[in-house]
Amino acid sequence: MVSIDQIKQLRQETSVSINECKKALEESGGDLEKAKEILRKKGQELAQKRAKGIVKEGVVASYIHSNQKIGVLVEVRCETDFVARSKEFKTLCHDLALHIAGMHPSFIKPEDIPEEFLRGEKEIYQEQFLKTGKPEKLIKEMVEAKLQKYEEEICLLTQSFVKNPDKTVQDVINEYISRLGENIIVERFARYEI
Numbered sequence: 001m002v003s004i005d006q007i008k009q010l011r012q013e014t015s016v017s018i019n020e021c022k023k024a025l026e027e028s029g030g031d032l033e034k035a036k037e038i039l040r041k042k043g044q045e046l047a048q049k050r051a052k053g054i055v056k057e058g059v060v061a062s063y064i065h066s067n068q069k070i071g072v073l074v075e076v077r078c079e080t081d082f083v084a085r086s087k088e089f090k091t092l093c094h095d096l097a098l099h100i101a102g103m104h105p106s107f108i109k110p111e112d113i114p115e116e117f118l119r120g121e122k123e124i125y126q127e128q129f130l131k132t133g134k135p136e137k138l139i140k141e142m143v144e145a146k147l148q149k150y151e152e153e154i155c156l157l158t159q160s161f162v163k164n165p166d167k168t169v170q171d172v173i174n175e176y177i178s179r180l181g182e183n184i185i186v187e188r189f190a191r192y193e194i
Contacts, residue, residue: 002026014039016179040171042178055185057084061093063101072097074189079182092176092184095163096156100189105156108186113151122147156186 002025010021010032016039024042028034055077063072076093083089107113125146129139152158157170164172177184 002030055183057081059084059093061097063097069194070101071192072100075187077185077187083180083182099162100191102162103159106154109157110151110155
């Protein structure tokens, strides 16, 4: 039997509905960490289902750093005006703007990176690794691994979230998709720095 205190604690930590928290706790046998994992997986499944939702509403959020030298504008889209005006959605948008200010991504997702850009990086990595004298097959694997890591570092959705480095930005967005029940995407952003 799951206690009300456990449900309350899981609800506070995840902001998922009470009913979903209860189901996850029952499924996990009362284990809070397993329940969180169950909710996370359900959130990812819901995000995949909702990915086809038409995102015609949203907001443009801004962030100006305290030193007045960094500013960010980010356009975040959702499906309905009701969600766009909600406090939770606005919190997500502000957190995304804050993240962009601090982590300086260049692209939204890896698919957005131009081939020429990646080709140039790949050549640099190959030259670096050729000097090590390692076998060509190993060098190729090392270059691919470093290129993948580089893509993750310069793309917003694959970066570790500034407020919780255990999650990527996409993981955080998926959690909000799960909570709000709508598809959410980052349409575009601009970061200015003096």
